[in-house]
Amino acid sequence: MTTTQATATIFEHVATSEEAVGHFSARLAFETDVSDVRAGLAEAEPGFTVVDTRNDASWAQGRVPGAVHLPTRQIRERAAELIAPGSPVVVYCWGPGCNGAQRAALEFALLGHPVKEMIGGFEYWVREGFPVDTEEGTRQGAADPLTNVASTGLALGPAGDLGITCAC
DSSP, rough: OOOOOHHHHSSSSSSHHHHHHHHHHHHHHEEHHHHHHHHHHSSOOSSEEEESOOOOHHHHOOOTOOOEEEOOGGHHHHHHHHSSSTTTTTOOOTTTTTOHHHHHHHHHHHHHOEEEEEEEEHHHHTTTTEEEEETEEEEOOHHHHHHTHHTTTTTOOTSSOOOOOOOO
């Protein structure tokens, strides 16, 4: 087997297996994804509160069903009135191009809450085709086949005949 220049460059600076275990374990301690949040919310007792940290206009456009609305700038002053002290929290903002959820997670951590960021944010919740609450009720759009091939049955083979789907 030969090593291409691209492969050699990518692995020029690579972590040891021990370092990789530490890094990826730490990421899983701080992050969760929209599919895991949805599965957790389907439990009889989820064991966590989902917090939408976006502003009022964004909240009005739609949110994760059951989420508590608490914009990041209000967490320090209002968290105790909405969420039991020390209880686990999952925060989200708009999407991966926004660090609002990270700022919110820091605020909750400073208040003593176990906290995780829902990576992908509300954008990926919607793109997965999950239900969205609005003032008019709950709505659900179609899953984006680029983010949720398992639910759409999209085949990934070059000829569309391999039947490989993502089910991570």
